[in-house]
Amino acid sequence: MCLYFLDYGAGNVQSLANSLKKLGYDFQWVTCPDDFHKATSLIFPGVGAFGSAVDALVAKGLLEPLREYIASGKPYFGICIGMQVLFQSSTENPEKKGLGLIPSPIEEFSNVDKSVPHMGWNACDLLDSDKPAEGTDRSSHYYFVHSYRAAYDPSNYPEAAEWAHAVTQYGQEIFMASVRKANVFGTQFHPEKSGDAGLKIISAWLSEPELQRSGAPSTPRVLRTPRPRDGLTKRIVACMDVRSNDEGDLVVTKGDQYDVREKAPSAAGAVQTSSSGAVRNLGKPVALAAKYYQAGADELCLMNITSFRHSPLRDQPMVAVVRAAAEEVFVPLTIGGGIKDTVEPDGTRRSALEVAGLYFRAGADKVSIASEAVYAVEQMRRKAKEQGLNEELALGDGTSAIETIARAYGRQAVVVSIDPRRVYVDLDYEGPYKEELVFGREDGEEKERGKAWWYQCTVRGGREDRPLSVSQLARGVEKLGAGEIVLNSIDRDGTGKGFDADLVQLVRKNVRIPIVASSGAGSAAHFVDIFQKTGVEAALAAGIFHRGEVDIQEVKQALSNADLNARS
Ligand code: 1PR
Known part of the structure; x- marks a missing residue:
């Protein structure tokens, strides 16, 4: 596997690099558009603001090559902003456009009933009832840190909801904790900061057979109705x-x-x-x-x-x-x-x-x-x-x-x-x-x-x-x-x-x-x-x-x- 790692320069991404090292994987950094052609697997661990991430990708000439990479069917794993960038837009920076693969917006959490950012360890409720869970499990907690989220809203955004792989509840809000379709996987939480439970997810994704990660046709997904609860831990x-x-x-x-x-x-x-x-x-x-x-x-x-x-x-x-x-x-x-x-x-x-x-x-x-x-x-x-x-x-x-x-x-x-x-x-x-x-x-x-x-x-x-x-x-x-x-x-x-x-x-x-x-x-x-x-x-x-x-x-x-x- 030729694993590449997309760092647009503003993220504190060393944690993920350390996780990959710990799991025994070698990787290379994407430094120019050409690297997308060499990559057979790509991880994008974005942190920070949606707008700065989009701006940085545009400024470095990486946004369009990223879009083409994903469209080529090669495996992609986006973390936090690396997942959010798959959506249409974010109210964090409304004038900036995401890749628009997932047709719904990223919006800010309400702080009426809770502290914002949503910061800490919360649980995930998996929606796929028949597919492997990519290392995610219902009894573990994962580390989240974000003020903006993609609501899980099948009534208003049915197409976007089809991407949901796991959902999480914070206060009264239910949002997408991870997304999965074909060759694309994304997590709102940080697996690289989620202890052994998170390392298991990274390891599961990296060790999936190439065909499965690249989204080879499989049986249609059977989705269950989520039953999350606010599992944020102290x-x-x-x-x-x-x-x-x-x-x-x-x-x-x-x-x-x-x-x-x-x-x-x-x-x-x-x-x-x-x-x-x-x-x-x-x-x-x-x-x-x-x-x-x-x-x-x-x-x-x-x-x-x-x-x-x-x-x-x-x-x-x-x-x-x-x-x-x-x-x-x-x-x-x-x-x-x-x-x-x-x-x-x-x-x-x-x-x-x-x-x-x-x-x-x-x-x-x-x-x-x-x-x-x-x-x-x-x-x-x-x-x-x-x-x-x-x-x-x-x-x-x-x-x-x-x-x-x-x-x-x-x-x-x-x-x-x-x-x-x-x-x-x-x-x-x-x-x-x-x-x-x-x-x-x-x-x-x-x-x-x-x-x-x-x-x-x-x-x-x-x-x-x-x-x-x-x-x-x-x-x-x-x-x-x-x-x-x-x-x-x-x-x-x-x-x-x-x-x-x-x-x-x-x-x-x-x-x-x-x-x-x-x-x-x-x-x-x-x-x-x-x-x-x-x-x-x-x-x-x-x-x-x-x-x-x-x-x-x-x-x-x-x-x-x-x-x-x-x-x-
Ligand atoms: O001013 O931005 O350079 O930051 C200096 C930092 O170093 C500040 O966060 C300040 O709290 C910390 N600091 C400076 N001097 C001391 C000191 O102890 N002489 N430590 C110090 C303060 C306090 C807590 C401690 C808790 C829990 N430490 O961090 O860990 O009080 O302790 P306990 O459970 O034993 O009661 P800057």
């Missing part, structure tokens, strides 16, 4: 804070309220409250990432908490870590820390987009932005104020890291990590954050009783407070185009006291994008608690996993016992 995310220790080794560390050094004994032997000991070393990042993948983590985060100012970007140790981790891990991988405009040691300027691009090419699926997100929202609000406008109506000017990266790679690839700290005030507080106050309860911690607090944003890993509240930041980054929020809590980080449900509820009220609750997990029950109280989509922990106190499967079991959907 995601469990394992986070690794990575930095160099005093010996210069890159280690996974973990702080208490962001302090990652051991508490050093004082001369008298008593434990000091301020720390000056060694950086805590909880293991090697790539080995831990592989361990958490095997243990069933739904997503992994690598946070670069050392700035490595002295090495050129391409030699940054974290890039090598991401590259090596991505070869072992087939669930989504987020990298954070230092995603900003940067000046190299030789004076070369690199934009945040270039920095992100480097990590995407190394195999990251999302980048996480913290400090720069705060500065961007502050600037957006300041400009509005200067123009005499309401700060809440402020809009971005297209130049922030969030905007530039979301435009190129899609909003699903941009996570904002928030590091808020509680600011306690008296109950009769009349300051600017009055509307956002949370009031202490009698059954709360002692310091909360008779007090109220608001949540202040910080930058530089909690080292600097900023005049911005967590609600202002959350609304601002959603407007700028972030696809997800990781919501840390400096007060709870490393304490094991449980997630800060007040904080999570507050942010949930302010945005519709998915939220990952973070900081403070001390037991499996804490995950159940935060999902039940707030309905957030995901929860993240670090310390309890690194120290082996709680196993990821134990958390999943606790979720199932509480009737919360979890991926086994």
